[in-house]
Amino acid sequence: MDTILWVLLGGAVVGLLGKFIAPGDRDNIPLWLTVLCGIGGMLIGNWAYAQVFDPETARIDWWRHTWQVVTAAILVMLAAGITGATGPSRR
Template sequence: MEVTGFFTALVIGLIIGALGRLVVPGRQSIPIWLTLLIGVIAAVLGTLVAGALNVDDTPGVDWIELGLQVAFAAIGVSIVAGTYGRRRH
């Protein structure tokens, strides 16, 4: 992954976290900063997986890469919301 791809993934990760939270059904009792952190991590993971699958450099919008990032964010939000909610009680 190039440096520009890494920084782009970080910036997009903030939006990806919010999208991942919207995709997960129900109410998630985690703070917004944790959602954004999950989004950044999911964006980096999605970019790495897209690079491994050779779908990271397509003409136009990289829909496959974006889908991977949102999927990772949704999985991350689901896992963290489940463990974070139990820990708080």
């Protein structure tokens, strides 16, 4: 149960950070989709980081978290593009 809670909380934080750094207006995707993008960013970012660097560290690994947030930002952009939620139109 603790793992599920940490994944949801971490997914929300990573998803919101990814939404914040994603270029353009990405505010129209719902919170649940942002959390899913954050969870995906955590999982895919961890996997990609482990493929390039040594994932075993005794302290906070800021590079791994950076990879997670950047991956979440990419997923937010993809989700916004798929759902058509790219923000208000500017005419």
